[in-house]
Amino acid sequence: MADEVEIGQVTHYFGKVQVAAIELTDGELSVGETIHIKGHTSDFTQTVDSMQVDRVDVDHAGKGQSIGIRIAEHARVGDKVYKVVG
Secondary structure: OOEEEEEEEEEEEEOOOOEEEEEEOOOEEEOOOEEEEEOOOOEEEEEOOOEEEOOEEEOEEEOOOEEEEEOOOOOOOOOEEEEEEO
């Protein structure tokens, strides 16, 4: 099984467009990498197809940035976000 490192948490979820706002509290994230979102009722893994910072498409984001990612399932505020490594 692959290792996971916590990189942030969900700060908002926009249900109509299925986008999660994620505050990166540690590490970095790039398009093409896999994330695992886990919370009280959320638990799913997906590949990051695209991400935005301030509504501008970016390929990479780091600690301290707030990013928007379209996600496949419902996420909730406070859900932890992990990057799957290895």
